[in-house]
Amino acid sequence: MKRREFLKSVAGTGAGLVILPSGARAGQTAPSNKLNVALIGVWGRGLAHQEAISSENVVALCDIDENHLDEAAVKFPKATKYVDWRKCLDQKGLDAVICCSPDHTHAFVATSAMRRGLHIFCEKPLGNTVEEVRMVRQVYKENRNKLATQVGTQRHANVNFNRVRELIRDGAVGELRHVYAWGNRKIPKPGYLPASGTPPSTLHYDLWLGPSPFHPYNPEYFSGRPGANCLNWNMYWDFGTGQIGDMGSHTMDLAWNAIDASLPTSAEGKGDPFNPEVTPVQFQATFEHPANDWRPAIGVSWYQGGAMPGSPKPSIDLSKIGHGVMFKGTKGFLIADFDSRILLPFGDQADMTYYNRRAADAIIPPMGHFQKEWSAACKGNLKTSCDFEYGGTAMEQMLLGLVAYRVGQKIEYDGVNGRITNNEEANRLLRKEYREGWKFDS
Numbered sequence: 001m002k003r004r005e006f007l008k009s010v011a012g013t014g015a016g017l018v019i020l021p022s023g024a025r026a027g028q029t030a031p032s033n034k035l036n037v038a039l040i041g042v043w044g045r046g047l048a049h050q051e052a053i054s055s056e057n058v059v060a061l062c063d064i065d066e067n068h069l070d071e072a073a074v075k076f077p078k079a080t081k082y083v084d085w086r087k088c089l090d091q092k093g094l095d096a097v098i099c100c101s102p103d104h105t106h107a108f109v110a111t112s113a114m115r116r117g118l119h120i121f122c123e124k125p126l127g128n129t130v131e132e133v134r135m136v137r138q139v140y141k142e143n144r145n146k147l148a149t150q151v152g153t154q155r156h157a158n159v160n161f162n163r164v165r166e167l168i169r170d171g172a173v174g175e176l177r178h179v180y181a182w183g184n185r186k187i188p189k190p191g192y193l194p195a196s197g198t199p200p201s202t203l204h205y206d207l208w209l210g211p212s213p214f215h216p217y218n219p220e221y222f223s224g225r226p227g228a229n230c231l232n233w234n235m236y237w238d239f240g241t242g243q244i245g246d247m248g249s250h251t252m253d254l255a256w257n258a259i260d261a262s263l264p265t266s267a268e269g270k271g272d273p274f275n276p277e278v279t280p281v282q283f284q285a286t287f288e289h290p291a292n293d294w295r296p297a298i299g300v301s302w303y304q305g306g307a308m309p310g311s312p313k314p315s316i317d318l319s320k321i322g323h324g325v326m327f328k329g330t331k332g333f334l335i336a337d338f339d340s341r342i343l344l345p346f347g348d349q350a351d352m353t354y355y356n357r358r359a360a361d362a363i364i365p366p367m368g369h370f371q372k373e374w375s376a377a378c379k380g381n382l383k384t385s386c387d388f389e390y391g392g393t394a395m396e397q398m399l400l401g402l403v404a405y406r407v408g409q410k411i412e413y414d415g416v417n418g419r420i421t422n423n424e425e426a427n428r429l430l431r432k433e434y435r436e437g438w439k440f441d442s
């Protein structure tokens, strides 16, 4: 039996107990039942994955910063070290990849990993352009019966996500009409950093730039604290998408989990005047979504950097909720952050008789540990809560908002073909150019 099938069959036993070839009994964490994992981007967000993955075989570490690699190698001394993720993915015997490198590499790493038959956990956002996230989704669709994927929106494991979904599905706000999500993070910058100094010999700057157009080295791109260094580069168009891909990924997830949406049919966006180097701080976008089998057509809006939806009551200051969502229905509002929620029926006398609270045995069970859901899925039924279809459509929607903002017009979207039907310039903005030597295989 091939190693991968063996891992699956081990998980399929349910109790996780199998008779190993030697005749010895062992559970899912026995050496032969472990995944061979590569960690790409080992510091920063990568540190948050090290503990979760330490019960598997971490056989490869990849980082463009050799100091970060050496630090990680203390914890995983047997792993082979790489500075180029393309070489890392070629290591023989790999089963799975965790990608924590910067946003402009995600779609490249994700598609390359899946094409090599590797399971992948990819940090949010899944890509920086509509073309990138669509390609990731496409490759996932071609391999979904073989591969487990997860987008790194780990707040999804908060039980509040389930409570919000139950309230919306069960009609606590009546029939759903519109969902508003917002975030208050602001990191204004004038433009790309000027050239300053030379990269240390241990930092492979050319590989950090990867597929992005060249920008001169400046140490400020690397001066943030672990897990927050993305805030030193993610606002620049060539490296990220600002708060859309940053907190937008997490906050839209809270809404997305409750509305069973796919791709929107239109997008509108407005915000700060366009800066060709830096994504907008203040920005808002609205999307139209078709009806599904349990709700009518709805609107979905995203606000950031000071733009906010109107509050349903003067006494409720929505801006006190840094990152939140609000669902508006025919009978009331539900306002939530990642951990809690407030239900606000219309009218002080509302009696909520329209709402049927679900039975205790129909409550959605907690999903458990977010990263471990994925590693168990790699060995088992391949099912995860934030797979590349779910997370990819959420991100595609958000990125369409940026395209609409750039053309300054409401765009009509044909999600089946990934085409904007009323603006040719907008179609050109669905993708970007890459540096010579880098090709995003579409």
Ligand SMILES: NC(=O)c1ccc[n+]([C@@H]2O[C@H](COP(=O)([O-])OP(=O)(O)OC[C@H]3O[C@@H](n4cnc5c(N)ncnc54)[C@H](O)[C@@H]3O)[C@@H](O)[C@H]2O)c1
Pocket: 040, 041, 042, 043, 044, 045, 046, 062, 063, 064, 065, 068, 083, 085, 100, 101, 102, 103, 105, 123, 124, 125, 152, 153, 154, 207, 208, 210, 226, 227, 228, 229, 230, 231, 245, 246
């Ligand atoms: N899920 C979350 O809550 C969360 C939180 C923070 C960051 N993130 C995401 O994690 C990713 C990394 O963010 P960060 O703040 O850790 O950034 P970072 O700049 O600290 O980079 C993380 C690590 O990747 C390495 N790296 C950079 N380019 C690389 C490449 N081409 N190949 C391999 N390694 C490379 C860096 O040297 C560093 O060790 C981002 O995509 C960000 O959106 C997610």
